[in-house]
Amino acid sequence: MKNHRKYAREYFVPPVQSFNWTRKEHITEAPMWCSVDLRDGNQALIVPMSLEEKLEYFQLLVGIGFKEIEVGFPAASDTEYAFLRALIENDLVPDDVTIQVLTQSRDHIIEKTFEALTGAKKAIVHLYNSTSRAQREQVFRKSREEIIEVAVSGAELVRSCAAQTVGNFQFQYSPESFTGTEMDFALEICNRVLDVWRPSADNKVIINLPATVSMSMPHVYASQIEYMSEHLNDRDDVVLSVHPHNDRGTGVADAELAVLAGAQRVEGTLFGNGERTGNVDVVTLALNLFSHGVDPRLNLENIPVIRAKHERLTNMKVGQRHPYAGELVFTAFSGSHQDAIAKGMKWREEGERPYWSVPYLLIDPKDIGREYEGDIIRINSQSGKGGIGYILEQHYGFQLPAQLREELGYLVKGVSDRLHKELMPREVYGIFAEAFVNLDSPIEFVDCTLIRQDNYQTAVTVRIDGEVKELIATGNGRLDAISNAMSHNLGMSYANLEYTEHALSVGSESQAVSYIAITDETGRKFWGCGIDADIMTSSIKALFSAVNRMSQYAEPFRLNDRGETAVGLERVISGSGVPSTK
Template identity: 45%
Template structure:
């Protein structure tokens, strides 16, 4: 591959920062969030949102608690213009929500943008221009002084059109991460002064990694340089807008906040041009997983995902962090066993603390957050295929069917499941597990049960078993309990049975409930398991022994 065609980032842009402080900082609060799904996300769609989908996305964002939302690029299309005009309808935008509209640095497009927000309050007008050398030289045909003048003129036009209305300003030097730091600083400081930014009317300087080109630490250094050197720092909201070209958009955003950024732009589930914008859902839930309030509501993540998939007409991948169908799911046997034990420990810990499980501290292996925090249940946490072990299989049978398999039976059934799934490699559902368990351990006792049987206590510690086989032969035996009497009767008929392990439990609460019995027996020298269920514990026990016998005989 022709790797020699590319230059490392430090040869393309200088970062004049030597004494960085961001590596020693911690994330202790959420930044200001600014979702751009309706503008940056929408322009990346093969089929842009129609008005109905746009409104549904807007309602989702406000319902989740976002307070600043970029709603469109009104000078780019009539559809975007009309949607902004729709938002100008009284009562559509909640009183505590600010809308952001996006415009290039061209007078005619700026004027069209202001026409779209006529009559609206709490608006941010977002001015952008690409500033990196390649864009200046190839796309815009402007040198540094000429482009700086063009941006100042556009910013002054914004200020004139805004007058004394409730409008604030935002500037994005597009491709900030490949622009000379001193040049970006000059332009941003120009606009801070021109717009007369103050702490009660701050300007937003949004610094995009429009095309991700370096490791996240480089972006963090660039942000910290700006954070330290911006004029009127208390009158500037330092914002970031990472893309995900290298797959590290989330890391770029998190390190940028450590470096001094106060605001983050992105999209739900990372939609956007090329490989997408930074994912606000992942950023928010990363904070949640560190004990920091993300300040947005993701308690029903599946509903959020459904709306986003509907509006974008793009699926959220099954392995997407926090939201994918499989992210809280374990197929591996060792992982399943650890999760099963972890969930049991969590329930006990909650009981010991006297609090509901959803309020107890969360420390469960392989699950960074409690799936219930985002509206998921535990039914899909453990799923079974050919790689799964006894813990996951036992967990599914317990949660769905109430079975409490003895440990050695878990091991035995795991090998049965593996044989059943090895051929196809496909996942096996809880229902299929139950069917396989029934066919393996219960059905032999049901099919080959005695035509009739009886057991009586003939004296202290003395029991007698009598029965009739389906071919008419009679069985009879005595022992110190019903099952020992049964094995004696079988021995008299030439079947040597030694019960190695016995367990039983109720399947349902209350009197008259079903019970299930599990028996591990050595039958004519071969060890196997049998099981049976009945409202009578004794009947279940006898049939479990017979199930083990009929699996061998």
């Protein structure tokens, strides 16, 4: 791109190297979480939430398990002020939850903020002013010392107002635009605020270091955090917090590396809603921890419900490929992926497995309220035999032989490719049933009798083009006798019967399913499937299905220009043409 030279580095590395965090392999415990959905997330909405919507969203956050919730900027609007008062006056904040409010370091805003906080059982007062070189030079046109004075005077007023207001207050300071601030200056201004507030073990101060604009690669942010963590005054009595935005698409990485570098607390939003490209996504962060065997200390066991409520209250949509929560995030269309997942799930069913390790699935979807059916394997033109077989087994109980599964796979993929659509499980079953199950044309099985002497003798009644015929033959087994009756009397030549069967269901309504393959003189193999309450009858129906497919000797799913097929795909898709398995 021709304008790339107009951009230069606008972030600052620490004056001394801080890379101790690189020696840590992973995060071993969850940080403290603070939801900022109701402030940062809300102010990023085209239409901010109403008072009633904010109250409902607050209850959602409490139910998930957030212990710190930033509820707004009470001096910014009547709705924000009224919401805070409603929480306090109606005693809607649980005893183990601390609310947080944001205030600029300006006298009248601080004073109105404490007016709104009167009577709060536990509240964090979040004071901020911008410190970056760009803001100092372009917006405020103030020196470093003048910017420090803004922070210090604000901190002094916060301390004074807190002493005069009924309530229980903890203090938090953010050097807004931290990522664009020289590290020595960021450290100086934070320490000057700490000198005013004098944190203690019983009254810790939160220093929040926001990536107000994400400017660097994540490792630089981590080094900035580690430098601040190692040089802040009263470090044991300081809670070091981060608030990453997602301008470079690295919000989650910034937060994870910041925690490795010493951050103890993370401010973020559900699904990353926030200004510009969004805030750090707490759902992704928490479930990343979960995937490493770390308790995230948030209840995300029903992601579909959380996502639906978030979307309804914010009018924001969660992307289909959003980690963990997206509609398609656990879905595999690729044939090789489907095959590996299906085999991995089968492997888990075969014995006790202490750890989750299914290929292509980072976590068990059921742990967050997602379902295997409809979530994991879905069928389109990219799908393979493994996925198609998995769908039929999970939804309908069929355990197709490998070669039949492969042949069906090509049929299903061809239909999806021509129609340019995903196929639902009932449509996959419809294609299978129309092509292979209980076929009765051109030869319809009517009845048979079997007598065993030295071998089996049979009389098979069939209907061909409306005419009923009786076919007589013998064989060394019941199915062999029936097969001989067809081949000898109808002039059909085939060999190498391959046979397998299984129960399709259990109980009084149980059905048996049989699969038979026959091979014609050219070596071409034809599969048939039979379903019946009687196992012998299901075998006979499977044989007739195979013979009928051979007699037709045409691709049963050759599509015409209208996207129809020789066996009526439109009826299959609508469900009206799906044969009964009863």
